[in-house]
Amino acid sequence: MSKPSNEGFFWLLFSAGGVVAAVFIPIHLFLFGVAIPLGWISQPSYEHLLALVQSPLARVYLFVLCSLPLFHWAHRFRFTLYDGLQVKHLNEVIFAFCYGGALLGTLFSGYLLMSM
Amino acid sequence: MTMQPSTEFHPRWYRTRVSTYWWMGSWRYLKFILRELSSVAVAWFVVMTLFQLRALLNGPDAYARFTHRLQSPWMIALNVIAFCFLLLHTITWFNLAPRAMPVRFGGKRVPEFLVAAPNYGLWVVASAGIAWFVLRTS
Numbered sequence: 001m002s003k004p005s006n007e008g009f010f011w012l013l014f015s016a017g018g019v020v021a022a023v024f025i026p027i028h029l030f031l032f033g034v035a036i037p038l039g040w041i042s043q044p045s046y047e048h049l050l051a052l053v054q055s056p057l058a059r060v061y062l063f064v065l066c067s068l069p070l071f072h073w074a075h076r077f078r079f080t081l082y083d084g085l086q087v088k089h090l091n092e093v094i095f096a097f098c099y100g101g102a103l104l105g106t107l108f109s110g111y112l113l114m115s116m
Numbered sequence: 117m118t119m120q121p122s123t124e125f126h127p128r129w130y131r132t133r134v135s136t137y138w139w140m141g142s143w144r145y146l147k148f149i150l151r152e153l154s155s156v157a158v159a160w161f162v163v164m165t166l167f168q169l170r171a172l173l174n175g176p177d178a179y180a181r182f183t184h185r186l187q188s189p190w191m192i193a194l195n196v197i198a199f200c201f202l203l204l205h206t207i208t209w210f211n212l213a214p215r216a217m218p219v220r221f222g223g224k225r226v227p228e229f230l231v232a233a234p235n236y237g238l239w240v241v242a243s244a245g246i247a248w249f250v251l252r253t254s
Binding site for chain 2: 011016017018019021022023024025026027028029030031033034036037038041043044046048049050052053057062065066068069070072073074075077079080084085086095101103108109112
């Protein structure tokens with residue numbers, strides 16, 4: 001594919017997502033993916049988490065936490081595939097897969113958070 | 117690189133194809149590829165969070181099934197690896213800031229670690245805040 005004209009816009013999303021991922025994801029992943037499943041920290045109750053997620057501020061936060069990092073992934077993964085695999089004829093497919101995935105994830109997170 | 121003059125009947129200029137495994141040659145390249153692949157861990161985290169939100173929406177039983185699934189050894193191993201990649205992302209991202217935006221003070225360039233330091237401060241404060249919200253009981 002020739003250079004898309006709105007590369008700057010995608011780069012902005014990449015960069016904003018990179019900041020969100022760097023600052024906020026490690027603690028989430030450590031708590032829910034490692035510390036709690038291993039029993040180092042006791043499981044927060046369902047009621048507590050539901051109440052937390054239902055507050056408007058937390059919903060906005062979670063929407064940002066899901067959407068922007070997906071666009072960060074889309075940008076980085078796209079170029080990793082372009083450069084790493086050198087499959088020029090597949091570049092359009094890769095582009096559609098990455099940004100299509102990011103868009104679907106964003107819509108799904110919006111839907112989930114609105115129905116909470 | 118100098119451009120070679122093209123002549124009317126000259127065949128295509130020969131270019132060696134770079135190996136698909138070019139990044140395995142040196143530590144610098146490998147580190148670059150690992151840093152780029154950290155984005156896969158980021159995407160994995162979002163997918164997991166979406167499943168978690170869906171489980172929360174579907175009720176206590178669904179949420180109990182979700183937490184049970186996260187306790188399987190495979191999931192824990194996967195999440196430990198993903199967490200390491202996230203740390204790589206955070207550190208490389210923060211350390212890049214002073215290169216992208218060199219700060220000068222009194223005509224001198226501020227050392228890179230001083231420019232990156234506020235990022236780490238913000239990271240610690242944000243992490244502590246989130247942990248407090250998630251874990252507080254009452």
